[in-house]
Amino acid sequence: MKNQQNLRTTFKHGIAVTALLSMLVAPAFGAQESAPAAPAAGVTLPTGVAARVNGVSIAQADVDAAVRQSGQPDTPQVRTTMKNQLIARELFRQAAQKAHYDTHADVKASLEQAKAMLMMQAYLRDAIKPAPVTDADVKAKYDAIVASLGQNEYKSSAIVVKDAATAKTVLDQLKKGGDFAQLAKQYSQGPSAAQGGALNWVSFKTPIVEGQTQGWPQPVAEALVKLPQGAVSSAPIQLGDQFWILRVDQMRPTQIPTFDQSKAQLRKELEQVAMAKATAQVVTDLVKSAHIEQ
Incomplete structure:
Protein backbone atom coordinates (compact mmCIF):
# COMPACT_ATOMS: atom_id res chain seq x y z
CA MET A 1 0.00 0.00 0.00
CA ILE A 128 -4.46 -13.47 -21.72
CA LYS A 129 -5.71 -14.84 -25.00
CA PRO A 130 -9.44 -14.10 -25.38
CA ALA A 131 -11.41 -16.16 -27.85
CA PRO A 132 -11.93 -14.22 -31.08
CA VAL A 133 -15.39 -12.76 -31.63
CA THR A 134 -16.70 -13.77 -35.05
CA ASP A 135 -19.30 -12.09 -37.22
CA ALA A 136 -21.56 -15.07 -36.48
CA ASP A 137 -21.18 -14.46 -32.74
CA VAL A 138 -22.24 -10.84 -33.16
CA LYS A 139 -25.24 -11.78 -35.31
CA ALA A 140 -26.30 -14.46 -32.83
CA LYS A 141 -26.14 -11.94 -29.99
CA TYR A 142 -28.24 -9.47 -31.99
CA ASP A 143 -30.83 -12.13 -32.82
CA ALA A 144 -31.04 -13.21 -29.17
CA ILE A 145 -31.65 -9.65 -28.02
CA VAL A 146 -34.30 -9.03 -30.66
CA ALA A 147 -36.03 -12.28 -29.71
CA SER A 148 -36.17 -11.19 -26.07
CA LEU A 149 -37.95 -7.90 -26.80
CA GLY A 150 -41.66 -7.39 -26.44
CA GLN A 151 -44.17 -5.42 -28.48
CA ASN A 152 -43.78 -2.29 -26.33
CA GLU A 153 -40.92 -0.56 -24.57
CA TYR A 154 -41.07 1.56 -21.45
CA LYS A 155 -39.26 4.64 -20.15
CA SER A 156 -39.78 4.59 -16.41
CA SER A 157 -38.61 6.06 -13.13
CA ALA A 158 -38.17 4.32 -9.79
CA ILE A 159 -37.92 5.23 -6.14
CA VAL A 160 -36.19 2.44 -4.20
CA VAL A 161 -36.32 2.57 -0.39
CA LYS A 162 -35.23 0.24 2.39
CA ASP A 163 -38.38 -0.09 4.51
CA ALA A 164 -42.15 -0.21 4.17
CA ALA A 165 -42.68 2.89 6.33
CA THR A 166 -40.59 5.07 4.02
CA ALA A 167 -42.34 3.58 0.98
CA LYS A 168 -45.70 4.52 2.50
CA THR A 169 -44.45 8.06 3.20
CA VAL A 170 -43.36 8.44 -0.42
CA LEU A 171 -46.64 7.07 -1.80
CA ASP A 172 -48.65 9.38 0.46
CA GLN A 173 -46.70 12.40 -0.80
CA LEU A 174 -47.15 11.30 -4.42
CA LYS A 175 -50.92 11.00 -3.90
CA LYS A 176 -50.90 14.58 -2.59
CA GLY A 177 -49.22 15.77 -5.79
CA GLY A 178 -45.59 15.48 -4.74
CA ASP A 179 -42.97 15.65 -7.50
CA PHE A 180 -41.70 12.15 -8.32
CA ALA A 181 -38.19 13.27 -9.32
CA GLN A 182 -37.71 15.37 -6.21
CA LEU A 183 -38.96 12.57 -3.96
CA ALA A 184 -36.56 10.17 -5.71
CA LYS A 185 -33.65 12.50 -5.00
CA GLN A 186 -34.77 12.82 -1.38
CA TYR A 187 -35.62 9.21 -0.52
CA SER A 188 -34.41 6.78 -3.16
CA GLN A 189 -31.55 4.37 -2.52
CA GLY A 190 -31.53 3.31 -6.16
CA PRO A 191 -28.65 3.90 -8.58
CA SER A 192 -30.58 6.57 -10.52
CA ALA A 193 -31.63 8.61 -7.47
CA ALA A 194 -29.50 11.61 -8.48
CA GLN A 195 -31.30 11.66 -11.85
CA GLY A 196 -34.71 11.75 -10.20
CA GLY A 197 -35.09 7.98 -10.48
CA ALA A 198 -35.06 8.04 -14.30
CA LEU A 199 -34.29 4.66 -15.91
CA ASN A 200 -33.37 3.69 -19.47
CA TRP A 201 -35.80 2.39 -22.08
CA VAL A 202 -36.54 -1.31 -21.66
CA SER A 203 -38.71 -3.90 -23.38
CA PHE A 204 -39.92 -7.27 -22.14
CA LYS A 205 -41.56 -10.11 -24.00
CA THR A 206 -44.88 -10.80 -22.29
CA PRO A 207 -45.93 -12.72 -20.39
CA ILE A 208 -42.77 -12.17 -18.36
CA VAL A 209 -40.50 -15.22 -18.29
CA GLU A 210 -37.81 -15.74 -15.68
CA GLY A 211 -34.37 -15.02 -17.07
CA GLN A 212 -35.73 -12.88 -19.93
CA THR A 213 -36.16 -9.55 -18.14
CA GLN A 214 -33.13 -7.65 -19.50
CA GLY A 215 -31.49 -7.85 -16.08
CA TRP A 216 -34.50 -6.39 -14.24
CA PRO A 217 -35.86 -8.15 -11.14
CA GLN A 218 -38.80 -10.23 -12.36
CA PRO A 219 -41.40 -8.81 -9.90
CA VAL A 220 -40.45 -5.27 -10.94
CA ALA A 221 -40.68 -6.14 -14.65
CA GLU A 222 -44.07 -7.76 -14.11
CA ALA A 223 -45.37 -4.68 -12.30
CA LEU A 224 -44.00 -2.31 -14.95
CA VAL A 225 -45.77 -3.90 -17.94
CA LYS A 226 -49.14 -3.72 -16.12
CA LEU A 227 -48.97 0.07 -15.61
CA PRO A 228 -50.45 2.48 -18.17
CA GLN A 229 -48.41 5.45 -19.32
CA GLY A 230 -48.13 8.13 -16.64
CA ALA A 231 -49.28 5.81 -13.84
CA VAL A 232 -47.51 5.21 -10.54
CA SER A 233 -47.59 1.81 -8.83
CA SER A 234 -50.38 1.91 -6.23
CA ALA A 235 -48.39 -0.20 -3.78
CA PRO A 236 -44.64 -0.70 -3.33
CA ILE A 237 -43.11 -3.78 -4.96
CA GLN A 238 -41.09 -5.64 -2.34
CA LEU A 239 -37.84 -7.18 -3.49
CA GLY A 240 -35.87 -8.63 -0.59
CA ASP A 241 -35.23 -5.71 1.74
CA GLN A 242 -36.06 -3.16 -0.95
CA PHE A 243 -39.37 -1.49 -1.79
CA TRP A 244 -39.81 -0.19 -5.36
CA ILE A 245 -42.24 2.52 -6.45
CA LEU A 246 -42.52 2.76 -10.25
CA ARG A 247 -43.82 5.34 -12.66
CA VAL A 248 -44.23 4.79 -16.41
CA ASP A 249 -43.02 8.02 -18.00
CA GLN A 250 -43.42 6.96 -21.63
CA MET A 251 -44.55 3.88 -23.54
CA ARG A 252 -44.19 3.23 -27.26
CA PRO A 253 -43.90 0.38 -29.78
CA THR A 254 -40.46 -1.20 -29.40
CA GLN A 255 -37.91 0.47 -31.65
CA ILE A 256 -35.29 -2.04 -32.74
CA PRO A 257 -32.07 -0.69 -34.30
CA THR A 258 -30.83 -2.53 -37.37
CA PHE A 259 -28.01 -5.03 -37.18
CA ASP A 260 -25.68 -2.61 -38.97
CA GLN A 261 -26.46 0.06 -36.37
CA SER A 262 -25.84 -2.35 -33.50
CA LYS A 263 -22.98 -4.61 -34.56
CA ALA A 264 -20.07 -2.38 -33.50
CA GLN A 265 -21.37 -1.99 -29.94
CA LEU A 266 -22.34 -5.66 -29.70
CA ARG A 267 -18.88 -6.73 -30.88
CA LYS A 268 -17.29 -4.50 -28.26
CA GLU A 269 -19.46 -6.00 -25.53
CA LEU A 270 -18.69 -9.56 -26.64
CA GLU A 271 -14.97 -8.79 -26.75
CA GLN A 272 -15.16 -7.44 -23.21
CA VAL A 273 -16.87 -10.63 -22.08
CA ALA A 274 -14.23 -12.74 -23.84
CA MET A 275 -11.45 -10.71 -22.22
CA ALA A 276 -13.00 -11.08 -18.77
CA LYS A 277 -13.39 -14.83 -19.27
CA ALA A 278 -9.80 -15.25 -20.46
CA THR A 279 -8.51 -13.14 -17.57
CA ALA A 280 -10.46 -15.22 -15.06
CA GLN A 281 -8.96 -18.38 -16.54
CA VAL A 282 -5.42 -17.04 -16.14
CA VAL A 283 -6.14 -16.16 -12.51
CA THR A 284 -7.67 -19.60 -11.89
CA ASP A 285 -4.63 -21.38 -13.36
CA LEU A 286 -2.21 -19.28 -11.31
CA VAL A 287 -4.16 -19.88 -8.09
CA LYS A 288 -4.18 -23.64 -8.71
CA SER A 289 -0.38 -23.75 -9.01
CA ALA A 290 0.31 -21.31 -6.16
CA HIS A 291 0.79 -21.84 -2.43
CA ILE A 292 -1.32 -19.08 -0.87
CA GLU A 293 -1.55 -18.49 2.84
CA GLN A 294 -4.14 -16.11 4.32
Missing part, protein backbone atom coordinates in the same frame (compact mmCIF):
# COMPACT_ATOMS: atom_id res chain seq x y z
CA LYS A 2 2.83 2.40 0.88
CA ASN A 3 4.52 1.72 -2.46
CA GLN A 4 1.24 2.40 -4.27
CA GLN A 5 0.93 5.71 -2.43
CA ASN A 6 4.52 6.56 -3.35
CA LEU A 7 3.81 5.75 -6.98
CA ARG A 8 0.63 7.85 -7.02
CA THR A 9 2.54 10.71 -5.43
CA THR A 10 5.26 10.37 -8.04
CA PHE A 11 2.71 10.55 -10.84
CA LYS A 12 1.10 13.59 -9.23
CA HIS A 13 4.50 15.24 -9.03
CA GLY A 14 5.08 14.37 -12.67
CA ILE A 15 1.85 16.09 -13.65
CA ALA A 16 2.80 19.07 -11.54
CA VAL A 17 6.22 19.25 -13.19
CA THR A 18 4.61 19.21 -16.62
CA ALA A 19 2.32 22.07 -15.64
CA LEU A 20 5.22 24.02 -14.16
CA LEU A 21 7.26 23.56 -17.32
CA SER A 22 4.59 25.39 -19.29
CA MET A 23 4.80 28.38 -16.93
CA LEU A 24 8.52 28.48 -16.25
CA VAL A 25 10.17 27.57 -19.54
CA ALA A 26 9.18 30.71 -21.44
CA PRO A 27 10.84 33.19 -19.03
CA ALA A 28 13.88 30.95 -18.67
CA PHE A 29 14.45 30.65 -22.42
CA GLY A 30 13.49 34.24 -23.17
CA ALA A 31 13.24 35.10 -26.83
CA GLN A 32 13.45 31.47 -27.86
CA GLU A 33 9.77 31.15 -26.96
CA SER A 34 8.69 33.21 -29.97
CA ALA A 35 11.14 31.85 -32.53
CA PRO A 36 12.76 28.46 -33.17
CA ALA A 37 15.90 28.06 -31.09
CA ALA A 38 19.13 27.68 -32.99
CA PRO A 39 22.04 25.55 -31.82
CA ALA A 40 25.13 27.24 -30.48
CA ALA A 41 27.35 28.79 -33.13
CA GLY A 42 29.50 26.26 -34.92
CA VAL A 43 27.51 23.27 -33.65
CA THR A 44 25.89 20.91 -36.13
CA LEU A 45 23.51 18.44 -34.58
CA PRO A 46 23.18 14.95 -36.07
CA THR A 47 20.12 14.13 -38.14
CA GLY A 48 17.18 13.33 -35.91
CA VAL A 49 18.57 15.21 -32.89
CA ALA A 50 16.68 18.35 -31.86
CA ALA A 51 19.00 19.43 -29.04
CA ARG A 52 21.73 18.31 -26.68
CA VAL A 53 21.85 18.97 -22.95
CA ASN A 54 25.30 18.42 -21.47
CA GLY A 55 25.96 15.83 -24.15
CA VAL A 56 22.58 14.07 -23.81
CA SER A 57 20.57 14.06 -27.03
CA ILE A 58 16.89 14.98 -27.29
CA ALA A 59 15.44 13.24 -30.34
CA GLN A 60 13.45 15.12 -32.92
CA ALA A 61 10.92 12.29 -32.66
CA ASP A 62 10.35 13.19 -29.00
CA VAL A 63 9.64 16.78 -29.99
CA ASP A 64 7.22 15.55 -32.66
CA ALA A 65 5.43 13.39 -30.10
CA ALA A 66 5.24 16.26 -27.60
CA VAL A 67 3.66 18.52 -30.23
CA ARG A 68 1.06 15.88 -31.08
CA GLN A 69 0.25 15.24 -27.42
CA SER A 70 -0.11 18.97 -26.72
CA GLY A 71 -3.14 19.15 -29.00
CA GLN A 72 -1.96 22.51 -30.29
CA PRO A 73 -1.44 23.50 -33.93
CA ASP A 74 1.92 22.35 -35.29
CA THR A 75 3.63 25.74 -35.60
CA PRO A 76 7.28 26.76 -35.18
CA GLN A 77 6.40 28.53 -31.93
CA VAL A 78 4.70 25.43 -30.49
CA ARG A 79 7.62 23.25 -31.57
CA THR A 80 10.03 25.60 -29.84
CA THR A 81 7.95 25.52 -26.67
CA MET A 82 7.79 21.73 -26.64
CA LYS A 83 11.52 21.41 -27.34
CA ASN A 84 12.37 23.84 -24.55
CA GLN A 85 10.15 21.90 -22.16
CA LEU A 86 12.02 18.72 -23.05
CA ILE A 87 15.31 20.54 -22.46
CA ALA A 88 14.10 21.73 -19.07
CA ARG A 89 12.96 18.23 -18.17
CA GLU A 90 16.38 16.83 -19.07
CA LEU A 91 18.03 19.52 -16.94
CA PHE A 92 15.81 18.49 -14.02
CA ARG A 93 16.70 14.83 -14.56
CA GLN A 94 20.41 15.52 -14.67
CA ALA A 95 20.28 17.72 -11.59
CA ALA A 96 18.35 15.05 -9.67
CA GLN A 97 20.79 12.36 -10.74
CA LYS A 98 23.79 14.50 -9.82
CA ALA A 99 22.29 14.96 -6.35
CA HIS A 100 21.85 11.15 -6.13
CA TYR A 101 18.07 11.23 -5.86
CA ASP A 102 18.10 7.84 -7.58
CA THR A 103 19.33 6.39 -4.28
CA HIS A 104 16.49 7.84 -2.17
CA ALA A 105 14.32 5.17 -0.57
CA ASP A 106 11.03 6.62 -1.80
CA VAL A 107 12.35 6.90 -5.36
CA LYS A 108 13.56 3.30 -5.28
CA ALA A 109 10.23 2.10 -3.92
CA SER A 110 8.30 3.95 -6.62
CA LEU A 111 10.61 2.61 -9.33
CA GLU A 112 10.13 -0.94 -8.08
CA GLN A 113 6.37 -0.45 -8.05
CA ALA A 114 6.41 0.96 -11.58
CA LYS A 115 8.65 -1.90 -12.73
CA ALA A 116 6.30 -4.47 -11.19
CA MET A 117 3.30 -2.84 -12.88
CA LEU A 118 4.99 -2.80 -16.29
CA MET A 119 6.04 -6.45 -15.90
CA MET A 120 2.49 -7.47 -14.98
CA GLN A 121 1.07 -5.57 -17.94
CA ALA A 122 3.54 -7.21 -20.31
CA TYR A 123 2.82 -10.66 -18.85
CA LEU A 124 -0.95 -10.25 -19.03
CA ARG A 125 -0.71 -8.95 -22.58
CA ASP A 126 0.96 -12.23 -23.59
CA ALA A 127 -0.87 -14.59 -21.21
Whole structure:
Protein backbone atom coordinates (compact mmCIF):
# COMPACT_ATOMS: atom_id res chain seq x y z
CA MET A 1 0.00 0.00 0.00
CA LYS A 2 2.83 2.40 0.88
CA ASN A 3 4.52 1.72 -2.46
CA GLN A 4 1.24 2.40 -4.27
CA GLN A 5 0.93 5.71 -2.43
CA ASN A 6 4.52 6.56 -3.35
CA LEU A 7 3.81 5.75 -6.98
CA ARG A 8 0.63 7.85 -7.02
CA THR A 9 2.54 10.71 -5.43
CA THR A 10 5.26 10.37 -8.04
CA PHE A 11 2.71 10.55 -10.84
CA LYS A 12 1.10 13.59 -9.23
CA HIS A 13 4.50 15.24 -9.03
CA GLY A 14 5.08 14.37 -12.67
CA ILE A 15 1.85 16.09 -13.65
CA ALA A 16 2.80 19.07 -11.54
CA VAL A 17 6.22 19.25 -13.19
CA THR A 18 4.61 19.21 -16.62
CA ALA A 19 2.32 22.07 -15.64
CA LEU A 20 5.22 24.02 -14.16
CA LEU A 21 7.26 23.56 -17.32
CA SER A 22 4.59 25.39 -19.29
CA MET A 23 4.80 28.38 -16.93
CA LEU A 24 8.52 28.48 -16.25
CA VAL A 25 10.17 27.57 -19.54
CA ALA A 26 9.18 30.71 -21.44
CA PRO A 27 10.84 33.19 -19.03
CA ALA A 28 13.88 30.95 -18.67
CA PHE A 29 14.45 30.65 -22.42
CA GLY A 30 13.49 34.24 -23.17
CA ALA A 31 13.24 35.10 -26.83
CA GLN A 32 13.45 31.47 -27.86
CA GLU A 33 9.77 31.15 -26.96
CA SER A 34 8.69 33.21 -29.97
CA ALA A 35 11.14 31.85 -32.53
CA PRO A 36 12.76 28.46 -33.17
CA ALA A 37 15.90 28.06 -31.09
CA ALA A 38 19.13 27.68 -32.99
CA PRO A 39 22.04 25.55 -31.82
CA ALA A 40 25.13 27.24 -30.48
CA ALA A 41 27.35 28.79 -33.13
CA GLY A 42 29.50 26.26 -34.92
CA VAL A 43 27.51 23.27 -33.65
CA THR A 44 25.89 20.91 -36.13
CA LEU A 45 23.51 18.44 -34.58
CA PRO A 46 23.18 14.95 -36.07
CA THR A 47 20.12 14.13 -38.14
CA GLY A 48 17.18 13.33 -35.91
CA VAL A 49 18.57 15.21 -32.89
CA ALA A 50 16.68 18.35 -31.86
CA ALA A 51 19.00 19.43 -29.04
CA ARG A 52 21.73 18.31 -26.68
CA VAL A 53 21.85 18.97 -22.95
CA ASN A 54 25.30 18.42 -21.47
CA GLY A 55 25.96 15.83 -24.15
CA VAL A 56 22.58 14.07 -23.81
CA SER A 57 20.57 14.06 -27.03
CA ILE A 58 16.89 14.98 -27.29
CA ALA A 59 15.44 13.24 -30.34
CA GLN A 60 13.45 15.12 -32.92
CA ALA A 61 10.92 12.29 -32.66
CA ASP A 62 10.35 13.19 -29.00
CA VAL A 63 9.64 16.78 -29.99
CA ASP A 64 7.22 15.55 -32.66
CA ALA A 65 5.43 13.39 -30.10
CA ALA A 66 5.24 16.26 -27.60
CA VAL A 67 3.66 18.52 -30.23
CA ARG A 68 1.06 15.88 -31.08
CA GLN A 69 0.25 15.24 -27.42
CA SER A 70 -0.11 18.97 -26.72
CA GLY A 71 -3.14 19.15 -29.00
CA GLN A 72 -1.96 22.51 -30.29
CA PRO A 73 -1.44 23.50 -33.93
CA ASP A 74 1.92 22.35 -35.29
CA THR A 75 3.63 25.74 -35.60
CA PRO A 76 7.28 26.76 -35.18
CA GLN A 77 6.40 28.53 -31.93
CA VAL A 78 4.70 25.43 -30.49
CA ARG A 79 7.62 23.25 -31.57
CA THR A 80 10.03 25.60 -29.84
CA THR A 81 7.95 25.52 -26.67
CA MET A 82 7.79 21.73 -26.64
CA LYS A 83 11.52 21.41 -27.34
CA ASN A 84 12.37 23.84 -24.55
CA GLN A 85 10.15 21.90 -22.16
CA LEU A 86 12.02 18.72 -23.05
CA ILE A 87 15.31 20.54 -22.46
CA ALA A 88 14.10 21.73 -19.07
CA ARG A 89 12.96 18.23 -18.17
CA GLU A 90 16.38 16.83 -19.07
CA LEU A 91 18.03 19.52 -16.94
CA PHE A 92 15.81 18.49 -14.02
CA ARG A 93 16.70 14.83 -14.56
CA GLN A 94 20.41 15.52 -14.67
CA ALA A 95 20.28 17.72 -11.59
CA ALA A 96 18.35 15.05 -9.67
CA GLN A 97 20.79 12.36 -10.74
CA LYS A 98 23.79 14.50 -9.82
CA ALA A 99 22.29 14.96 -6.35
CA HIS A 100 21.85 11.15 -6.13
CA TYR A 101 18.07 11.23 -5.86
CA ASP A 102 18.10 7.84 -7.58
CA THR A 103 19.33 6.39 -4.28
CA HIS A 104 16.49 7.84 -2.17
CA ALA A 105 14.32 5.17 -0.57
CA ASP A 106 11.03 6.62 -1.80
CA VAL A 107 12.35 6.90 -5.36
CA LYS A 108 13.56 3.30 -5.28
CA ALA A 109 10.23 2.10 -3.92
CA SER A 110 8.30 3.95 -6.62
CA LEU A 111 10.61 2.61 -9.33
CA GLU A 112 10.13 -0.94 -8.08
CA GLN A 113 6.37 -0.45 -8.05
CA ALA A 114 6.41 0.96 -11.58
CA LYS A 115 8.65 -1.90 -12.73
CA ALA A 116 6.30 -4.47 -11.19
CA MET A 117 3.30 -2.84 -12.88
CA LEU A 118 4.99 -2.80 -16.29
CA MET A 119 6.04 -6.45 -15.90
CA MET A 120 2.49 -7.47 -14.98
CA GLN A 121 1.07 -5.57 -17.94
CA ALA A 122 3.54 -7.21 -20.31
CA TYR A 123 2.82 -10.66 -18.85
CA LEU A 124 -0.95 -10.25 -19.03
CA ARG A 125 -0.71 -8.95 -22.58
CA ASP A 126 0.96 -12.23 -23.59
CA ALA A 127 -0.87 -14.59 -21.21
CA ILE A 128 -4.46 -13.47 -21.72
CA LYS A 129 -5.71 -14.84 -25.00
CA PRO A 130 -9.44 -14.10 -25.38
CA ALA A 131 -11.41 -16.16 -27.85
CA PRO A 132 -11.93 -14.22 -31.08
CA VAL A 133 -15.39 -12.76 -31.63
CA THR A 134 -16.70 -13.77 -35.05
CA ASP A 135 -19.30 -12.09 -37.22
CA ALA A 136 -21.56 -15.07 -36.48
CA ASP A 137 -21.18 -14.46 -32.74
CA VAL A 138 -22.24 -10.84 -33.16
CA LYS A 139 -25.24 -11.78 -35.31
CA ALA A 140 -26.30 -14.46 -32.83
CA LYS A 141 -26.14 -11.94 -29.99
CA TYR A 142 -28.24 -9.47 -31.99
CA ASP A 143 -30.83 -12.13 -32.82
CA ALA A 144 -31.04 -13.21 -29.17
CA ILE A 145 -31.65 -9.65 -28.02
CA VAL A 146 -34.30 -9.03 -30.66
CA ALA A 147 -36.03 -12.28 -29.71
CA SER A 148 -36.17 -11.19 -26.07
CA LEU A 149 -37.95 -7.90 -26.80
CA GLY A 150 -41.66 -7.39 -26.44
CA GLN A 151 -44.17 -5.42 -28.48
CA ASN A 152 -43.78 -2.29 -26.33
CA GLU A 153 -40.92 -0.56 -24.57
CA TYR A 154 -41.07 1.56 -21.45
CA LYS A 155 -39.26 4.64 -20.15
CA SER A 156 -39.78 4.59 -16.41
CA SER A 157 -38.61 6.06 -13.13
CA ALA A 158 -38.17 4.32 -9.79
CA ILE A 159 -37.92 5.23 -6.14
CA VAL A 160 -36.19 2.44 -4.20
CA VAL A 161 -36.32 2.57 -0.39
CA LYS A 162 -35.23 0.24 2.39
CA ASP A 163 -38.38 -0.09 4.51
CA ALA A 164 -42.15 -0.21 4.17
CA ALA A 165 -42.68 2.89 6.33
CA THR A 166 -40.59 5.07 4.02
CA ALA A 167 -42.34 3.58 0.98
CA LYS A 168 -45.70 4.52 2.50
CA THR A 169 -44.45 8.06 3.20
CA VAL A 170 -43.36 8.44 -0.42
CA LEU A 171 -46.64 7.07 -1.80
CA ASP A 172 -48.65 9.38 0.46
CA GLN A 173 -46.70 12.40 -0.80
CA LEU A 174 -47.15 11.30 -4.42
CA LYS A 175 -50.92 11.00 -3.90
CA LYS A 176 -50.90 14.58 -2.59
CA GLY A 177 -49.22 15.77 -5.79
CA GLY A 178 -45.59 15.48 -4.74
CA ASP A 179 -42.97 15.65 -7.50
CA PHE A 180 -41.70 12.15 -8.32
CA ALA A 181 -38.19 13.27 -9.32
CA GLN A 182 -37.71 15.37 -6.21
CA LEU A 183 -38.96 12.57 -3.96
CA ALA A 184 -36.56 10.17 -5.71
CA LYS A 185 -33.65 12.50 -5.00
CA GLN A 186 -34.77 12.82 -1.38
CA TYR A 187 -35.62 9.21 -0.52
CA SER A 188 -34.41 6.78 -3.16
CA GLN A 189 -31.55 4.37 -2.52
CA GLY A 190 -31.53 3.31 -6.16
CA PRO A 191 -28.65 3.90 -8.58
CA SER A 192 -30.58 6.57 -10.52
CA ALA A 193 -31.63 8.61 -7.47
CA ALA A 194 -29.50 11.61 -8.48
CA GLN A 195 -31.30 11.66 -11.85
CA GLY A 196 -34.71 11.75 -10.20
CA GLY A 197 -35.09 7.98 -10.48
CA ALA A 198 -35.06 8.04 -14.30
CA LEU A 199 -34.29 4.66 -15.91
CA ASN A 200 -33.37 3.69 -19.47
CA TRP A 201 -35.80 2.39 -22.08
CA VAL A 202 -36.54 -1.31 -21.66
CA SER A 203 -38.71 -3.90 -23.38
CA PHE A 204 -39.92 -7.27 -22.14
CA LYS A 205 -41.56 -10.11 -24.00
CA THR A 206 -44.88 -10.80 -22.29
CA PRO A 207 -45.93 -12.72 -20.39
CA ILE A 208 -42.77 -12.17 -18.36
CA VAL A 209 -40.50 -15.22 -18.29
CA GLU A 210 -37.81 -15.74 -15.68
CA GLY A 211 -34.37 -15.02 -17.07
CA GLN A 212 -35.73 -12.88 -19.93
CA THR A 213 -36.16 -9.55 -18.14
CA GLN A 214 -33.13 -7.65 -19.50
CA GLY A 215 -31.49 -7.85 -16.08
CA TRP A 216 -34.50 -6.39 -14.24
CA PRO A 217 -35.86 -8.15 -11.14
CA GLN A 218 -38.80 -10.23 -12.36
CA PRO A 219 -41.40 -8.81 -9.90
CA VAL A 220 -40.45 -5.27 -10.94
CA ALA A 221 -40.68 -6.14 -14.65
CA GLU A 222 -44.07 -7.76 -14.11
CA ALA A 223 -45.37 -4.68 -12.30
CA LEU A 224 -44.00 -2.31 -14.95
CA VAL A 225 -45.77 -3.90 -17.94
CA LYS A 226 -49.14 -3.72 -16.12
CA LEU A 227 -48.97 0.07 -15.61
CA PRO A 228 -50.45 2.48 -18.17
CA GLN A 229 -48.41 5.45 -19.32
CA GLY A 230 -48.13 8.13 -16.64
CA ALA A 231 -49.28 5.81 -13.84
CA VAL A 232 -47.51 5.21 -10.54
CA SER A 233 -47.59 1.81 -8.83
CA SER A 234 -50.38 1.91 -6.23
CA ALA A 235 -48.39 -0.20 -3.78
CA PRO A 236 -44.64 -0.70 -3.33
CA ILE A 237 -43.11 -3.78 -4.96
CA GLN A 238 -41.09 -5.64 -2.34
CA LEU A 239 -37.84 -7.18 -3.49
CA GLY A 240 -35.87 -8.63 -0.59
CA ASP A 241 -35.23 -5.71 1.74
CA GLN A 242 -36.06 -3.16 -0.95
CA PHE A 243 -39.37 -1.49 -1.79
CA TRP A 244 -39.81 -0.19 -5.36
CA ILE A 245 -42.24 2.52 -6.45
CA LEU A 246 -42.52 2.76 -10.25
CA ARG A 247 -43.82 5.34 -12.66
CA VAL A 248 -44.23 4.79 -16.41
CA ASP A 249 -43.02 8.02 -18.00
CA GLN A 250 -43.42 6.96 -21.63
CA MET A 251 -44.55 3.88 -23.54
CA ARG A 252 -44.19 3.23 -27.26
CA PRO A 253 -43.90 0.38 -29.78
CA THR A 254 -40.46 -1.20 -29.40
CA GLN A 255 -37.91 0.47 -31.65
CA ILE A 256 -35.29 -2.04 -32.74
CA PRO A 257 -32.07 -0.69 -34.30
CA THR A 258 -30.83 -2.53 -37.37
CA PHE A 259 -28.01 -5.03 -37.18
CA ASP A 260 -25.68 -2.61 -38.97
CA GLN A 261 -26.46 0.06 -36.37
CA SER A 262 -25.84 -2.35 -33.50
CA LYS A 263 -22.98 -4.61 -34.56
CA ALA A 264 -20.07 -2.38 -33.50
CA GLN A 265 -21.37 -1.99 -29.94
CA LEU A 266 -22.34 -5.66 -29.70
CA ARG A 267 -18.88 -6.73 -30.88
CA LYS A 268 -17.29 -4.50 -28.26
CA GLU A 269 -19.46 -6.00 -25.53
CA LEU A 270 -18.69 -9.56 -26.64
CA GLU A 271 -14.97 -8.79 -26.75
CA GLN A 272 -15.16 -7.44 -23.21
CA VAL A 273 -16.87 -10.63 -22.08
CA ALA A 274 -14.23 -12.74 -23.84
CA MET A 275 -11.45 -10.71 -22.22
CA ALA A 276 -13.00 -11.08 -18.77
CA LYS A 277 -13.39 -14.83 -19.27
CA ALA A 278 -9.80 -15.25 -20.46
CA THR A 279 -8.51 -13.14 -17.57
CA ALA A 280 -10.46 -15.22 -15.06
CA GLN A 281 -8.96 -18.38 -16.54
CA VAL A 282 -5.42 -17.04 -16.14
CA VAL A 283 -6.14 -16.16 -12.51
CA THR A 284 -7.67 -19.60 -11.89
CA ASP A 285 -4.63 -21.38 -13.36
CA LEU A 286 -2.21 -19.28 -11.31
CA VAL A 287 -4.16 -19.88 -8.09
CA LYS A 288 -4.18 -23.64 -8.71
CA SER A 289 -0.38 -23.75 -9.01
CA ALA A 290 0.31 -21.31 -6.16
CA HIS A 291 0.79 -21.84 -2.43
CA ILE A 292 -1.32 -19.08 -0.87
CA GLU A 293 -1.55 -18.49 2.84
CA GLN A 294 -4.14 -16.11 4.32
